[in-house]
Amino acid sequence: MSVNLHGLWVRYPADSKLDPVKDERAGGLKNIQLSIARGERVAVIGPSGAGKSTLLRLLATAQQPSAGKLDVLHSNPWTLSAxxxxxxxxRIGLIQQSPPLPPRQRVVTAVSAGRTGQWPQWKCLLNLVYPLDIPGVAHTLEQLDLTEKIFARCEALSGGQLQRAAIARALYQAPELLLADEPVSAMDPVLAEHTLALLSGFSQERNSTLIVSLHNLEMALRYFPRVIGLRDGEVMFDKAASALSSEELQQLYANSQLHPSTAAAADRHHAIQIPRC
Incomplete structure (x- = not known):
């Protein structure tokens, strides 16, 4: 298994005095039970505030659980030495919705930073002065139609270009577990489709695990064989995309402000044939 969560709770700092198991106000994530095998492609959907970003931060070992058992790539991160x-x-790649790329750093340096966790310190320092693998970075950027920006500063990029640069960094890293938090939110529909197809293809070619949070329900159903629905920090469903009913999708977003494309996709689910990658 790439990921195994058993009885996992995450509470917000403001609730630090609450019992994460006994008190429903603890928020965050509540008693999560999930197992995701290597090579699976999984979409995490749900209304804003459902806990999607918290789940991804947890799997990226950027946040420690309050209770329960967490196993990522056959290790409990919080029992390991630093x-x-x-x-x-x-071995874990994380694509954030608002990529924290240094504004004055060139794209080639920002992307090649994906390998710094795998390089010795001297190589990381040298790479800051002179990028060591310009052809490799250029090849990765080419897949995202961003080759012409390779020597541009990150501050000169648009929001969608920044997202693509962050995706290029994660792909260049070649992780075993790739996590993405709304990776196409700043892209137009054509680029978003291309980018999700690229991420899906990367996962299939390398047999790496891909877990992506998305607000666009139609894209989630198209590119991901398995869909997890989160609401109020709890798993409402976890099943094959083809097995989801429109009633389950409507219930997941009940009393929330649906994006028009999400509402439309929920209404016509099973009324049309959705192609798969």
């Missing part, structure tokens, strides 16, 4: 945890993180 050095071992750093090596584990080098």
């Amino acid at each position: 050095g071992a945890r750093k090596r584990l993180r080098a």
Whole structure:
């Protein structure tokens, strides 16, 4: 298994005095039970505030659980030494919705930073001065139609271009577990489709695990064989995309502000044939 969560709770800092198991106000994530095998492609959907980003931060070992058991790539991150945890993180790629790329850093340097967890310190420092694998970075950027920006500063990129640069960094890292939090939110529909197809293809070619949170329900159903629905920090369903009913999707988003494309997709689910990658 790439990921195994058993009885997992995450509470918000404001609730730090609450019992994460007994008090429903603890928030965050509540008694999560999940197992995801290597090579699976999984979409995590749900309304805003459902806990999707918290789940991804947890799997990226950027956040420690309040209770329960967490196993990522056959290790419990929080029982490892600092050095071992750093090596584990080098095997996990995280694409954030708002990529924290240094504004004055060139794209080639920002993308090649994806390998810093795998390189010795001297190589990381040298790479800051002179990028060591310009052809490799250029090849990765080419797949995202961003080759012409290779020597541009990150501050000169648009929001969608920044997202693509962050995706290029994760792909260049070649992780065993790739996590993405709304990776196409700043892209137009054509680029979003291309990018999700690229991520899906990367996962299939390398047999790496791909877990992506999405607000766009139609894309989630198209590119991901398995869908997990989160609401109020709890798993409402976990099943094959083809087995989801429109009633389950409507219930997941009940009393929330649906994005028009999400509402439409929920209404016509099973009324049309959705192609699969």
